[in-house]
Amino acid sequence: MRVAATLILPSGPVGQPAPPSRLAAISRATPALDVTAAEFDAIFAVNARGTFLTAQAAGRRMRDAGRGCIVLVSSVAAEQAWARESVYCASKAAERAISEGLKIDLMGTAVRVTSVDPGMVETDFSRIRFRGDEDRAAKADAAEVGFDHSR
Numbered sequence: 748m749r750v751a752a753t754l755i756l757p758s759g760p761v762g763q764p765a766p767p768s769r770l771a772a773i774s775r776a777t778p779a780l781d782v783t784a785a786e787f788d789a790i791f792a793v794n795a796r797g798t799f800l801t802a803q804a805a806g807r808r809m810r811d812a813g814r815g816c817i818v819l820v821s822s823v824a825a826e827q828a829w830a831r832e833s834v835y836c837a838s839k840a841a842e843r844a845i846s847e848g849l850k851i852d853l854m855g856t857a858v859r860v861t862s863v864d865p866g867m868v869e870t871d872f873s874r875i876r877f878r879g880d881e882d883r884a885a886k887a888d889a890a891e892v893g894f895d896h897s898r
Contacts, residue, residue: 772822774835776877787834794838799845806849806858814857819846823866 773793775786802817809815824832825839846862853860877883 772835772839774832776831776883777834778831779833782834790834790838791841794835795841795845798842802845802849802860806853806860809858810853810856816859817849817861819860819862821846821862821864823864825864 773790775782775790777786798819802819805815805817809817819842821842822839824836825843828836843862843864846860850860
């Protein structure tokens with residue numbers, strides 16, 4: 748399974764934690780009844796677990812430094828169900844919950860937490876999730892969210 752991901756940890760001033768930018772996601776565009784346990788685990792490992800562990804490590808550094816800002820990048824998929832993407836959407840909802848939970852846990856500190864939830868953007872994500880099928884990827888990129896062109 749290929750991953751469309753980027754992890755950027757810019758360096759801040761000496762001794763100061765820099766805000767992490769964690770942009771990672773995988774999906775397989777598989778109908779819910781056909782998702783294997785391995786696919787489910789892989790999607791949640793990258794999309795939810797990876798987000799949590801990255802934000803947790805950054806949050807500890809920032810809390811100890813007495814300041815910081817964590818910005819998690821989720822998706823509008825956290826709020827919308829998409830055809831053939833039930834596990835992906837669930838993982839994005841988990842990311843949103845992680846962001847909200849961290850925000851609550853870090854209240855009273857100088858560490859802020861927020862989530863950005865973009866909609867469709869031009870990336871290689873569709874080509875990867877459709878396993879290199881350029882035609883399906885192009886249709887998905889041009890489609891309205893939730894419209895299943897695979898039928």
